[in-house]
Amino acid sequence: MSINLGMIREIEKKWQKKWSEARIFESRVDVNKPKFFLTVPYPYTSGPLHIGHGRTYTIGDIIARYKRLKGFNVLFPMAFHITGTPIAAISDRISKGDTKAISMYREYILLYEKDHSKVDEILESFKDPFNVATYFANKISADFTSLGYSIDWRRKFHTSEKIYNKFIEWQYHKLKDLGLLKRGSHFVTFCLLHKQPEGEDDIQDADINPVEIIEFVAIKFEFEDGYILASTLRPETIFGATNLWVNPSAKYVKIRFRGEIYYLSKEAVVKFIHQHKDVEILSEIEGKYFVGKKAIDPLGNELFILPATFVDPDTATGFVYSEPSDAPYDYVALIELKKNMNLLAEYGLDPKKIKDIEPIKIIEVPNIEGHHAEIIVKKMNITNQNDPRLEEATKTVYREQYYNGVMNERAGQFAGLTVKEAKDRVRDWLVNENKALIIYETSRKAFCRAGGKIIVARIDDQWFIDYSQEWWKEKTREWLKQMVIIPEKYKKLFFDTVDWLHERPCARKRGLGTKLPFDPEWVIESLSDSTMYMAFYTISHLIRKYGIKPEQLSLEFFDYIFLDRDALEEVSDKTKVPKDVLKRMKEEFEYWYPLDQRHTGIPHISNHLTFFIMHHVAIFRKEHWPRKITLNELVIREGRKMSKSKGNVILLKQIAEEYSSDLFRLYVASAADLDNILDWRGKEVQSVKSRLIRFLSLAFEALEKNVEDDFGIKVIDRWFISRFYSRIRNAEELMDNLKFRDFVISVFFETLKDMSYFEKRTSYERALLAVRKILPQWVIVLSPIIPHVCEEIWERLGNESFVSLQSWPKIELEKIDKEAVILENIVLETIENIKEILRALKKEKPKKCWIIVASGFKRNLFNILKQKIEEHGYNFGSIIRELMMLEDFKSNRDIVIRIVKDIIKKREELPEIIPNRDQEYEVLNEAIKYIKSEIGGDIVILFEEEAVEKEIPRAELALPGKPGLYLEF
RNA sequence: GCGGGGGUUCCCGAGCGGUCAAAGGGGCUGGACUUAGGAUCCAGUGGCGUAGGCCUACGCGGGUUCGAAUCCCGCCCCCCGCACCA
Structure with a gap:
């Protein structure tokens, strides 16, 4: 059976449909389960997203899926951000017939629309900024689904919805009550043509050459x-x-x-x-x-x-x-x-x-x-x-x-x-x-897109959030100390940001968003309306479900739900929201909050993330403050930054169609650690692809096998299983620390490598048996990374349920067979050594190769020596003195001294388990065919005693775990 | 300037006191399979070596240590953020 990307894409669609139909990612309160609330920033919907965004969201989804396997009741919601000027500016430019904007957006629409005749109509509708926002919001959510994200979509909203406005109004009342809102004058870049402040979006080339x-x-x-x-x-x-x-x-x-x-x-x-x-x-x-x-x-x-x-x-x-x-x-x-x-x-x-x-x-x-x-x-x-x-x-x-x-x-x-x-x-x-x-x-001469001259002007009565207040900073610092930041090195950046933050303008006179409730000329600016919305996810679906009207979402309403203020009766009376509904919402909030983890890009530290912490600290009760922030770097392509002007952007929309969602996820997880820039390289993507395909074909073929035969008897079987188990054991820690790269390398790539070795060492048939043996656990563990193909294999294994809903396998330490690993290593190292000798001698292959297994006497010596080193450290004198007190060693004085001296001098660590001579002989003997295939020539394995008798040269060099070698040419 | 992060073998990158000539890719070289290969698989990829080893290496210069790519000091170089922008 030959597998290709097309088949994987079909599998992906199949499981996306099944997940959605079974609604398995819709999260409900369950007091019997530990909860885990995870968010990733909602995307800004001015156009399609690219793989740079995709990295962050994919990592979020991997975390969500992993936490589910670990037994958490996970909430992973998503919404859309439409606040601010860019969407409004685009709409404006399209309305005015700006050809550049129109052709750009035409291209975006074509990306999504199969029916080209609709494009003009859609473009026409973009004259209303809300249509731009909702169009792309819908497309982006479809993109997310196509990447297999396990999002609870019932809770989605966008930031210009009335219900969201109400939430933000409440937030700004709170800030004002706390004395954190101020007015004052402020200098801005200002367009003389339009007689209004204009920033980066409106100024020509300001994205490349910023105006200060x-x-x-x-x-x-x-x-x-x-x-x-x-x-x-x-x-x-x-x-x-x-x-x-x-x-x-x-x-x-x-x-x-x-x-x-x-x-x-x-x-x-x-x-x-x-x-x-x-x-x-x-x-x-x-x-x-x-x-x-x-x-x-x-x-x-x-x-x-x-x-x-x-x-x-x-x-x-x-x-x-x-x-x-x-x-x-x-x-x-x-x-x-x-x-x-x-x-x-x-x-x-x-x-x-x-x-x-x-x-x-x-x-x-x-x-x-x-x-x-x-x-x-x-x-x-x-x-x-x-x-x-x-x-x-x-x-x-x-x-x-x-x-x-x-x-x-x-x-x-x-x-x-x-x-x-x-x-x-x-x-x-x-x-x-x-x-x-x-x-x-x-800082330079600048003009707006319409050609108006840009100067600096003073705005009076600008609203600010006053981040400079010391009590606020101090409270934030105290909490930051307790927060978990991964990668940890960025924690200092948070403290620095808190230190230098001061008054920050929080409203503008144009753009989409929420109006300041006490000064409706001003619209709350986009970073300032995105500091606490995670709380809104906990109730947004209920507001819709119970048909609560925006007017009902009064200050009392939010005070009751989020701050536990006011009596239920009273709030219900005032808002006309039924008591049981209010109670239900409050329960939901209190169940999910605090936010357990927020994952996003590193550039957000110096603004969004710090605001996010500070606003929580200012407004919410301490038990609802955020716990953990995790971060990742950006994505480049073939060593260069992605940008529209270079034309090298890969959009999320293209991933599922031109690559495959699981391939993308696998690449994103494995190509770089979080704190490193991820380079999307076509060549490397290909190489990951071939491994994904190999994995799937192996798995499919292994499905035909029945595990219940003699598998597990041989050392090599035990070796393979043990390696796999230890990988899974370590994997948990890697996942907990977001070391996805190490995780994928170990559990996916290296396990595949072990498989190849196993196959060479035994046979393809037996290798399939080995895969079949580990397959159920393997797909569970890999499912956070490549969920679609794992679901498919899981189903073919005969399971009714979803792999996404299974539990992370528990591997007991006893299951890991260290002995097998050590024995197999003897085979590996013996081959390595023979090859090295051949290299030194500049010979192709020997006529005959003698492999000499060290005597029981030497094993005895190793065991005692190990003990003595523990007692005395690497102290030659005292160790040899004690050894010589034993009759056995005394009579083999020369050999003992030679071996001990060597080990002490090099401070060699002796193997944890010293195998006995029969075990060692057996494993080598069992691998003899493999050794022969690697080395060529006749392979003879014999005990040291026999070798000495036959006068094979170098026989006495054999050590436990390290057979002596003699090559004949 | 202020603040932060880095400099590793041909390239990208892991490692952050011993298990390190240094993971994993990519590239290159050779081999296998093949009508062919830009497909796949295997091997090699610092130097030396007539026996499993030795020497030189992790920006530069010092130091600490039995032992440093890893710790300390000085120097050189690169990247990122600095606000009303999502």
Whole structure:
């Protein structure tokens, strides 16, 4: 019978159907069984999922299935996340006829729709974001089913459903009551076209080249009736300011703000207004107006305003001050200007006065003599202020100074501080003395998808969750100490996250989701509505079953169920939810909660997972706080990241159709440990596939065998069974620690290898017998990984029930036959040794090979020696002294000393069980055919005594468990 | 910068004080089977070796130890996260 992937795919469909029909994964409260509540994050439904997501979900399912075998009543639910802006943005783009979005989504739909005529209709429906969300939610759930996930689907929901909104509203009331919700102002990236905040999803290329918000210090230089605002990222350099730079061809504006007059570029005013409000524009001024005039810096120095083309009116305020000692741009611009007589003449600047402007050294850096900027610029041979390499030069100087620089005496009160320290201190000083303002700028020029300019704007009345509160952090840390995190090395990351977390905006003005109940202009943002939803799974199916209306899900309702507040009667009266229903829901919650395990990807630690713990800690009672978090790394393909642009993404939808679900699961479980990136390599997938097929064919053929014959008599039989049993025994610990890779390698791949060895050693027929022997336990143990094929074999074994519902086999220690393993190892090692000798002698095969089994005398010696080593350690003197007291050893002095010396010197460990000579002879003799097939030539096995008699060379080298060898050519 | 994780044999990767020349794949070389093989199976894959062994190796340089890929110190290099984004 030849098996192929097509057949496996059929088997998969068959069992998915059976599981679903028998509803075996629908979890019910059962107080007689220990419960296990496991969740994996609900997927965001903006499109199809890929195998990266699949890794996390598959691992979740493996855990769920394993826990079931271990006798737990497992709850493994799933829901869908549709909160936030991306889905809304997609819908918006499709509505507006964005061709890129349309073709992308057309492709997605085609992936799922056999009937192509429907595609346009579906695409049309995507103009409503809810349709995008529900369409993909349905498809994703079908994908999950096709991968064999054992999910209780009755509990599913999505995050914009009314009942979910009610739950989130309740949560936000709780946060507010606890004083964890705050309002304040906040800076965001903002689109001037749409007049609204826009983030990564809306900004062109922001996914590849993210836009950050940068803080500039705009320093006030007295000029005429007001101040020029000159911006800098390095306020500490103000002590070395030599002049101001203005772009003579740019436009500038005079404004009034808080009673003071400011000059800044025309572009800057727009940003200034969005950040500072209350601005009155007074007049427009040409850049050249400023050239040659003077301004006074905060230290009282009078500085020239000079022309420079590198000054970008669209960065910060459009004025900068010059600090040529440390800023390569400034240095180059100054040198250029000094040389450019025409330009000086054009602006009527006095060349002498300009020549007098010299860099002022304010920062001392070890090994840098003179002006840092000058050194770098000369080294890089830069002479033009528009040379792009100036960026790099600036970075180099800054880096060096930030780490190693110290302010010198010119920095006044800041002298002696490192640049690192001085930077913030000088800024604070300038701001506090009203000598500067803080303004924000984007890290690069950016535009929204529709082409609108992105700037930084201040949002007032932004809602925050205040994660900075110490009581909250402390309570979280205390609980974290008790939580189990696997892989353990990530635990520290949680503590670090708790430490640096502070106020975090939790609502936005657009996107899908739940409105803040006390300020409905705001929609709760996606990470902020996903911190406690695991609790909602415990009752979501009941809310539907009993037809509870959203209005009934009041604060009292949730207080009663989740927090055990208020009396049943009262709550029932107020909500009109029948008492028995309320009771039932509460029971269900209290049965399943706390969450026993949450499994997800590592990147979630620094936000979602920490929020998840903190919200539980803040709102729920301690007995309902989460217990365990497990994590896995991401997936790449052929050594490269998967991305839409590279076109190398494998979607979940394709797995069951183009590969096979069990193949995928086997690969995911075996190709990498959780804390390693999983590389999807076609070649390796093929190799796993061939083994899966081999496993299945072996199993199917073995099914025909009857185990009740003489199997188990021979050493090799005992060896095979023992190896299998010890693997299963170890497997439990591996599974408990999520070492799926080691588990699969041992229980699947290596057992198959043992099988091959067994087959070579005996025969194919007998190998099938061996497989038949272990098969029932083998498929139970493998069923978490490859459930479909295991169900199929289980059924063919004549079982009525599902393998998914069996119990993990208990292997008693006594069943493991160490003796058999040691004896078989003698065969293996003997062959190895012969091969090594052949290699050393550079010979193909011997004419005759003598295998000499050590005498009983030596076994006696080994046993006593073992005991002596235990007593004395590897101490030659005292051991040999004691041995010589025994008559037997005394008369064989030379041999005893030689053997003991060797063992002591090499600190060799003696075998746990020292086989007797007949056992050793027998196992070798029984394997003689196999040895011959491996070595070639005649194989003769004899006892040491006989060999000595026949004067076979090297006979005396035989040791217990290590036969002597002599080859004849 | 701050925080975290790493550097292992041709490649990917396990190992984290002795059982380690180092699991498992991949690749390569040879063999078997074959009309053929990109299919499958077997063997070899640091060097040396006329007998089952020896030497050199786990980023670089030191150290601790009877013994280190594994522990400690210094250095070099790589990857990831840093917020309103799901």
